[in-house]
Amino acid sequence: xxxxxxxxxxxxxxxxxxxxxxxxxxxxxxxxxxxxxxxxxxxxxxxxxxxxxxxxxxxxxxxxxxxxxxxxxxxxxxxxxxxxxxxxxxxxxxxxxxxxxxxxxxxxxxxxxxx
Numbered sequence: 627x628x629x630x631x632x633x634x635x636x637x638x639x640x641x642x643x644x645x646x647x648x649x650x651x652x653x654x655x656x657x658x659x660x661x662x663x664x665x666x667x668x669x670x671x672x673x674x675x676x677x678x679x680x681x682x683x684x685x686x687x688x689x690x691x692x693x694x695x696x697x698x699x700x701x702x703x704x705x706x707x708x709x710x711x712x713x714x715x716x717x718x719x720x721x722x723x724x725x726x727x728x729x730x731x732x733x734x735x736x737x738x739x740x741x
Contacts, residue, residue: 662692664706665714668729669721672698677726685720688712704734 690711
């Protein structure tokens with residue numbers, strides 16, 4: 627019969643604990659319910675799909691963002707968000723922080739959700 631070395635048990639335990647604790651450090655978006663707003667943002671400076679992805683990633687990181695679709699050919703992004711969790715100033719800051727210029731915000735609609 628093979629004996630298990632106490633350090634190997636301790637190492638496995640430590641690795642499991644690190645894996646669990648690292649997963650807890652991720653910024654999880656809390657599920658939202660209620661009224662979501664959809665806005666169109668005119669953006670200057672997008673020239674390629676990489677620009678679209680940068681805006682989608684940075685705006686999408688904000689808590690309260692449900693979806694982001696940026697299109698460089700139209701120079702716009704359509705963003706669905708929960709006004710109780712994030713405001714348009716924070717959305718604008720997320721876009722301008724990546725080097726693009728926000729030209730105009732337009733409200734498209736409000737949608738009731740039950741996420």
